[in-house]
Amino acid sequence: ETGVTQSPTHLIKTRGQQVTLRCSSQSGHNTVSWYQQALGQGPQFIFQYYREEENGRGNFPPRFSGLQFPNYSSELNVNALELDDSALYLCASSLLQGSEAFFGQGTRLTVV
Amino acid sequence: AQSVTQPDIHITVSEGASLELRCNYSYGATPYLFWYVQSPGQGLQLLLKYFSGDTLVQGIKGFEAEFKRSQSSFNLRKPSVHWSDAAEYFCAVLTGTASKLTFGTGTRLQVTL
Numbered sequence: 001e002t003g004v005t006q007s008p009t010h011l012i013k014t015r016g017q018q019v020t021l022r023c024s025s026q027s028g029h030n031t032v033s034w035y036q037q038a039l040g041q042g043p044q045f046i047f048q049y050y051r052e053e054e055n056g057r058g059n060f061p062p063r064f065s066g067l068q069f070p071n072y073s074s075e076l077n078v079n080a081l082e083l084d085d086s087a088l089y090l091c092a093s094s095l096l097q098g099s100e101a102f103f104g105q106g107t108r109l110t111v112v
Numbered sequence: 113a114q115s116v117t118q119p120d121i122h123i124t125v126s127e128g129a130s131l132e133l134r135c136n137y138s139y140g141a142t143p144y145l146f147w148y149v150q151s152p153g154q155g156l157q158l159l160l161k162y163f164s165g166d167t168l169v170q171g172i173k174g175f176e177a178e179f180k181r182s183q184s185s186f187n188l189r190k191p192s193v194h195w196s197d198a199a200e201y202f203c204a205v206l207t208g209t210a211s212k213l214t215f216g217t218g219t220r221l222q223v224t225l
Contacts, residue, residue, distance in 0.1 A: 004155075031211065042116075042202055042215030043156070056212055090155055094211065100146065101213060103156040 004093050004104035012110045013081050021076040021107045023091030031055075032074040033101060034066060035090040043090055049074055078109075086111045114139040114207045118216035125193050126224050133188040133219050135203030144206035145186040146213070147177055151199045159201075162186060173197070198223045 005024045013019050025032050031050045035043035045058035049068035063079040072093070078085055088108050092101035117136045125131055137143055144163050148156040160171025167179040177188045186203060200220050204213045 006155075033211070033213070035213070040217075042204075042217050043213070045212045045214070048211065056208060058212065088153075092156075092213075099211075100158060100161050101211075102158065103148075105155040106153075108153070 004091055004102050006089075006091050006104035006107050008107060009105065010108045010110075012112060015081055015083060015111055017081050018077065018079045019081060019109060021078075021089050021091075021109070023074045023076070023093075023104060025072045025074065025091075025093030026102050029093035029095050029102070030072050031094045031096070032068055032072065033092045033094075034074070034076045035092065036060070037088040037090060037106070038084075039087070046076070081111045083111050085109065114205055114214050116203050116205055116214055116216035118201075118203055118219050120219045121217070122220045122222065124222040124224060127195050128192050131188075131190045131193045131197075131221070133201050133203075133221070135186045135188065135216060136184050137186065137203070137205045138184065139205050139207060143186075145177075145179060146204045146206065147171065147175070147186075147188050148202045148204060148215075149173075149199045150202065150218075156202065159188070193221075193223055195223045195225060197221060 033048040034046040037043040047057040048055045052068045065077045068074045088106045090106045091104045094101045115138045146161045147159040162179045200218045202218045204215045
């Protein structure tokens with residue numbers, strides 16, 4: 001059974017650019033959530049996907065968007081990058097809504 | 113709105129000493145509570161969870177936590193800390209139909225030899 005994997009592990013982008021982060025959920029898990037963790041802070045919920053539909057969103061602007069594919073893998077897209085978007089982006093998958101979430105190792109995004 | 117408070121930003125203990133990390137939550141309904149551990153630059157690993165039933169829950173690596181509804185607390189404990197336990201610890205509550213995790217700001221544990 002493979003765990004949650006994220007790619008890339010590190011990324012440097014310039015302000016104003018766009019970025020796509022990828023996540024493969026744990027085998028059999030149909031729910032994927034994305035979190036942003038700024039330095040020295042706890043993770044903040046961005047949004048969740050369940051069976052390819054967005055199923056809840058945190059307090060993030062529309063330039064943060066996502067997709068979930070039929071195999072339950074997911075992408076996080078961020079447009080018009082800002083310096084404050086620099087953070088560790090974590091993906092978590094779960095078998096059912098309301099069950100425990102398993103996290104990937106994260107993607108460290110640096111915006112310069 | 114739901115929230116999680118971890119009052120201790122940084123704790124230092126000696127190896128072999130006992131440990132208690134505090135967590136208080138605010139949530140109107142029955143909470144689903146979690147403790148996660150994070151090593152530097154890494155993702156989050158689930159230590160233990162409370163959904164219902166016995167209020168003392170056992171987790172991995174010798175950790176346990178006790179749910180106290182009257183105090184809105186879910187403190188993490190370990191009888192004897194090992195140097196490898198040094199990490200950041202996060203308490204979280206699961207809320208809403210979107211199964212959103214709301215995290216505390218974390219407690220950094222340092223272990224001295």
